[in-house]
Amino acid sequence: MADSTRVQLRKLLASRYAYLVRRLERVTGSKDGAADALHETWLRLENANVTTQVANADAYILGMANNVAIDQHRRERRHLHDDDVETLMEVPDELADPARIVEARRKVEALKDVLRGLTPRRRAILIAARVDGLLNREIAEQFGISLRLVESELSAALKYCLQRVQEAGDAYPGSRSGPRKF
Structure with a gap:
């Protein structure tokens, strides 16, 4: 150059x-x-x-x-290898108390209910992106759809979930993204 x-x-x-x-x-x-x-x-x-x-x-x-x-x-x-993950999973959570555990389980169940309200494809795309950490390009290839459609479905799914969670009164002040960085 x-x-x-x-x-x-x-x-x-x-x-x-x-x-x-x-x-x-x-x-x-x-x-x-x-x-x-x-x-x-x-x-x-x-x-x-x-x-x-x-x-x-x-x-x-x-x-x-x-x-x-x-x-x-x-x-x-x-x-981060499997052995590292297992070691991290064995570290005791000093902040875990029964009330926090019950509240966390309630939030997980509420989120499952919200996810059930999505169409099957939208739910699968959201899970692939935010849980599995796949790139949009990888999701498009996996589902045989365009990259633009993946972006549109993912955006709609996130908006729907956020709206439903807010309607239920559960505000998540932290990050709304999952483990995925892309």
Whole structure:
């Protein structure tokens, strides 16, 4: 990549940092993950080897940062093995008391009721995305539908669930995303 193009891309990344973080936040599921991906992108831009002029610098940077985020996600997934999971499951929960357990079970049952209100395909897509952690692209391939339809179904399912949970009076102030980062 020509030095002038590299400098221009780095300047653009710096000047549009907040915008790029917001865009990547949708992909990574967290602001910190998006910031980490952009920082790594900044470093990778120094060694990027593209000899042509970049037509759409925002798209180039976002694509590069998206690839970085996917790489980071895959690295993180590799570090947690079945033995680690079993060890973590054996750690006693010092905060577990009967009232919290009953409340948690009630919330799980309420969520199951909400999920039963979804169409079978929507429910399967939501579970594949938020429980199994599959990428939208993987879900589209699995169901034999377009990526856009997966995004639409997932959005509708999340809106439906949020509305039903709020109607029931259960507000979940924390994250609404599952273990999935993409």
